[in-house]
Amino acid sequence: xxxxxxxxxxxxGRSEERALVDDYLSxxxxxxxxxxxxxxxxxxxxxxxxxxxxxxxxxxxxxxPSGALLVCLDERGTLMSSPEFAKKLQGWxxxxxxxxxxxxxGADGIDPSLRAEADMLLSFGKMVWPHKLVRVMIxxxxxxxxSIIAGTPYHRD
Ligand SMILES: C[S@@+](CC[C@H](N)C(=O)[O-])C[C@H]1O[C@@H](n2cnc3c(N)ncnc32)[C@H](O)[C@@H]1O
Numbered sequence: 001x002x003x004x005x006x007x008x009x010x011x012x013g014r015s016e017e018r019a020l021v022d023d024y025l026s027x028x029x030x031x032x033x034x035x036x037x038x039x040x041x042x043x044x045x046x047x048x049x050x051x052x053x054x055x056x057x058x059x060x061x062x063x064x065p066s067g068a069l070l071v072c073l074d075e076r077g078t079l080m081s082s083p084e085f086a087k088k089l090q091g092w093x094x095x096x097x098x099x100x101x102x103x104x105x106g107a108d109g110i111d112p113s114l115r116a117e118a119d120m121l122l123s124f125g126k127m128v129w130p131h132k133l134v135r136v137m138i139x140x141x142x143x144x145x146x147s148i149i150a151g152t153p154y155h156r157d
Contacts, residue, residue: 002100004065008106031146073104
């Protein structure tokens with residue numbers, strides 16, 4: 001199963017968030033290999049004309065692999081524990097889903113029309129986090145999920 005990440009906004013190449021995301025995604029790659037899970041890449045989109053959420057949604061849609069299971073990160077979404085998230089990924093893999101794409105919105109969030117197209121809205125709590133931290137959080141949770149399914153000792157209940 002290929003995992004993709006799409007985000008509004010850029011992480012600077014020398015930022016601490018970038019270093020953390022790279023570290024967790026690299027660990028995800030190593031741990032996920034034995035499960036048949038692999039990270040396929042990140043795409044950052046930016047609407048330079050300030051067209052708002054609708055324009056961002058158009059850029060995101062163009063960047064989402066066709067046929068991918070779409071998960072929008074959103075504070076109004078489903079709350080789950082890390083083991084539940086791991087089982088959800090495993091379930092998608094077992095169903096033969098070949099692509100799962102996680103989407104992070106910009107300052108105003110993800111356009112409602114794109115949220116309505118999502119297979120799942122995933123929440124990291126009711127509080128709103130900066131998109132840069134959400135990028136780190138999803139990278140870490142992907143690694144944690146792979147560790148849980150692989151049975152390596154990273155996650156502790
Ligand atoms: C600064 S937030 C935008 C918040 C905006 N008020 C909204 O309505 O979504 C930027 C992005 O980070 C992600 N995000 C922020 N907090 C989150 C949370 N608690 N759970 C999941 N994703 C979150 C979402 O993808 C959001 O679009």
